[in-house]
Amino acid sequence: MRLLKNIVTLTMLLMMWASNLLPAQGVLQTKQVLVPAGSFHAVLPEVAGEPIQVDSFYMNETVVTNEQFAEFLKTNPSWRRSEIPPVFTNKGYLREWKSDLEPNYEDVGTNRPVTRVSWFAANAYCDAQGGRLPTLNEWEYSAQLLGITDKAAMDKFSSSLISWYSGIDAQNLAEVGTTGIVTTKGVKDQFGLVMEWVEDFKPIIADELSLDCGTVGRMNTLNSLYNYAASIRYITRMSFNPKITTGMVGFRCAYDKSVDTFQNEHGETL
Amino acid sequence: MKSLRVYSFCLIICVLFSQNIWAQHEHHEPALKASVVADHSLYHLKSSFTNHREETIKFADFKGKPVIVVMFYGNCTQVCPILIKDTWRLYEAVDESVREQVHVLAISFDTENDSPEVLKEYAEYEQLDIPGWHFLTGKNTDIRSVAMMLGVKYQQQSDGNFAHSNLVTVLDKKGEISTRVEGLNQPMSEAAKVIQQIISEPIQ
Numbered sequence: 001m002r003l004l005k006n007i008v009t010l011t012m013l014l015m016m017w018a019s020n021l022l023p024a025q026g027v028l029q030t031k032q033v034l035v036p037a038g039s040f041h042a043v044l045p046e047v048a049g050e051p052i053q054v055d056s057f058y059m060n061e062t063v064v065t066n067e068q069f070a071e072f073l074k075t076n077p078s079w080r081r082s083e084i085p086p087v088f089t090n091k092g093y094l095r096e097w098k099s100d101l102e103p104n105y106e107d108v109g110t111n112r113p114v115t116r117v118s119w120f121a122a123n124a125y126c127d128a129q130g131g132r133l134p135t136l137n138e139w140e141y142s143a144q145l146l147g148i149t150d151k152a153a154m155d156k157f158s159s160s161l162i163s164w165y166s167g168i169d170a171q172n173l174a175e176v177g178t179t180g181i182v183t184t185k186g187v188k189d190q191f192g193l194v195m196e197w198v199e200d201f202k203p204i205i206a207d208e209l210s211l212d213c214g215t216v217g218r219m220n221t222l223n224s225l226y227n228y229a230a231s232i233r234y235i236t237r238m239s240f241n242p243k244i245t246t247g248m249v250g251f252r253c254a255y256d257k258s259v260d261t262f263q264n265e266h267g268e269t270l
Numbered sequence: 271m272k273s274l275r276v277y278s279f280c281l282i283i284c285v286l287f288s289q290n291i292w293a294q295h296e297h298h299e300p301a302l303k304a305s306v307v308a309d310h311s312l313y314h315l316k317s318s319f320t321n322h323r324e325e326t327i328k329f330a331d332f333k334g335k336p337v338i339v340v341m342f343y344g345n346c347t348q349v350c351p352i353l354i355k356d357t358w359r360l361y362e363a364v365d366e367s368v369r370e371q372v373h374v375l376a377i378s379f380d381t382e383n384d385s386p387e388v389l390k391e392y393a394e395y396e397q398l399d400i401p402g403w404h405f406l407t408g409k410n411t412d413i414r415s416v417a418m419m420l421g422v423k424y425q426q427q428s429d430g431n432f433a434h435s436n437l438v439t440v441l442d443k444k445g446e447i448s449t450r451v452e453g454l455n456q457p458m459s460e461a462a463k464v465i466q467q468i469i470s471e472p473i474q
Contacts, residue, residue, distance in 0.1 A: 053428045078316075086309045087419065119418060127411040136425075199414055204423045204433040242418040 028068045031061040032255060033186045040141045043231045044203060054141040059134055060252040062176040062188050063196060064125060066103035069114040072125050073101055079121055089118035092245035111175040113194045113250035119242035122197045126253035133199040134254035136237075140230070143191070147184040158225035161191055165232045168194065170247025194250040201237045311445035312419055317412035319377070321404040322389035327375075329445055336448075336468040337373045337441040341422045343380035343432055344392045352454045353436050354396055360438060360451070363462035368469045370402060377406045379413050379424045379432060420447070442468045 035058070039051035073080050080100040081093055095116050098104050103114075117125075119133075126132050134142070148154045179192035190196070240249070307313045313330040321327050329337075340357045342350040357374060364372055376398075378384035384392075389405035398405075407413075417424060424434035438451040440461055449464045 050428075085307065085311075085314045087311060087314050120415060123411055123415055123418075127409070132411050200423070200425050202423055204425045204435070 028065070028071055030064070030068070030252075032058040033061050035059055035138070035142045035145075035183075035185050035187065038141065038145075040144055041227075042137065042140055043227050043234055052137050052141070054137055057134070057138055058131075058255040058257065059138070059142060059187055060254075061186060063113045063194060063250045063252045064122075065111050065176055066097075066105070066108070066114045067110065069117065069125065070101050070103055072128055076124065076128060079124055084121070088120035088243065090243050090245055092116055093118060093121070095245070096247075108173065109175065111177075112173050113176055115170065115173070115194060115247045115250050116245040117197075117249075117251070118245050119197050119201065119240070122251040123199075126251075129253055131253035131255040133197055133251060136198045136200050136203055138254060139190070139196065139198045142183055142185065142187050144226070144230075145183040145185055145187075146181075155225045158229045161229040162225075162232065164192060165229065165236070168248040170194075173247075195233070195236065195248055197249060197251040198237070201240055201242075203234075203238070308444040308446050310447070312416070312441060312447075313445040315412070315415055315419065317408060317415070319406040319408035319412065320386050321406050322386050322393045322399070323404075324386050325404075327404055327406060332373050332441075333445070334443050335371055335373055336443065336465045337375060337445075338465075339375045339377065339416075339420060339439045339441060341377045341379055341417060341420070341424065341434065341437070343378050343434075344384045344388055345380060345430070346432065346434075349434075349436065349454065351396070353438070354398070356436075356451070356454060356456065356458070357438055358398065360440075360458040360461050360465075363458045364465050364469075368466070371469055372402060372465060374403045375406055376404070377408075377413060377416060379417065379434065381407060381410050381413060421450075440464055440468070443471065 035054075035056060037054060037056040039053045042052050077083055079088075081097060082100050084093060093116060094103075094114075096104050096108070123133055146154075146157070148157060174193060176193065177188050179189045181190065181192050182188050183190065307330070313328075313333065315329050317328070319327045338357060338360055340353060342353055344350075354376060357376065361369065361372060361374055378389065384405075384407050386407060389407060390399070393399040393403065393405050416422075420437065420439050422435045422437050424432050426432050436452065436454050438461070440448045440450070442448040448468060449461050451458065451461050
């Protein structure tokens with residue numbers, strides 16, 4: 001009897017704890033990875049030669065899936081395909097879904113990245129999770145933490161990256177977490193799956209760069225193949241506007257603090 | 271058996287409780303119908319901002335009134351004072367008889383430093399703590415959304431300063447972008463005419 005009572009109490013406590021976490025994390029939770037502070041050389045340096053400093057932050061291990069986005073739409077009806085106003089997207093928004101809340105799993109499979117979402121929708125999704133989109137510098141900094149030290153191996157990787165950028169197959173996206181490309185901190189698929197929205201995808205410098213053939217040449221490619229691939233990525237992003245919806249762009253969220261840390265600091269959840 | 275029933279009861283209560291919490295996450299106010307708000311209106315942004323008088327402000331609060339929007343940050347000593355002065359020049363170019371109908375939103379993208387108190391000091395220093403002027407702060411994700419809707423770019427640099435666009439935007443009575451003035455020290459007479467025009471139009 002006492003055992004049963006204990007089980008009941010424990011279950012209640014657990015459920016209360018879980019119910020406190022639910023709104024922030026949702027049912028289909030993605031692991032948050034700590035990306036420690038550091039610096040990197042971007043292809044668009046502020047001051048030539050000086051690395052860009054990045055503070056520590058958390059980022060989702062994988063990009064947001066159709067399933068997760070459908071969950072978000074259940075509680076945020078104004079972002080559904082039939083409700084979203086044209087100021088936030090164009091007509092292609094979630095075009096391939098069967099209905100407002102049903103992704104087309106039969107054709108695309110499960111656990112696939114959500115694509116055809118505008119920047120506004122991606123921003124709203126992350127906001128609803130207690131997070132935000134990663135900044136351009138955060139995303140780029142995390143992406144280059146690949147731990148490849150051998151130049152030949154890095155060049156080989158960068159070459160495959162360049163060919164991937166030139167032909168992302170939006171119709172046949174793999175499951176999230178399956179590219180095998182993982183940073184040393186544990187962030188998966190920053191390459192090889194989809195391109196990703198970042199908070200400030202059009203950096204201020206974009207005004208001064210015209211998107212012509214000479215642009216790549218004027219970027220700071222430092223004779224590195226990786227930076228050449230990076231400049232293709234920067235230029236592609238700069239050509240976006242926040243309303244576009246393409247099959248090759250998905251997103252993941254970032255957080256200033258992990259949800260766990262946040263819960264502990266704001267304590268007394270029980 | 272009885273214990274089991276108590277146990278099930280507890281489970282149900284817990285589930286209801288958690289759903290209730292979930293429900294709090296949704297918007298309680300009736301959403302503005304798409305047919306009421308114009309397609310490209312900034313009123314679709316439902317987020318709240320706080321002005322330097324600690325009042326809560328939403329874009330839709332200004333329905334039926336022309337609004338001048340500018341984005342800046344308080345610690346910006348080089349360019350922003352000019353940008354704010356440009357905004358004042360536009361405001362001042364509107365006929366005095368109808369000027370009180372115009373609202374100005376000066377939105378800071380430095381959410382870390384520009385608290386309502388700091389913005390209050392800023393407004394007082396610039397002698398712009400006047401009715402109709404709102405120096406605003408808000409959540410990062412919301413501020414970035416406004417910037418994206420207006421086409422304002424900004425990026426924080428390693429030294430804490432921001433690189434940013436210099437843009438003054440006029441919204442009509444429906445919250446849609448009417449005209450934009452790009453760059454510093456631009457003539458304001460055309461944009462002022464647009465505001466006069468907006469004021470003279472009947473409210474739909």
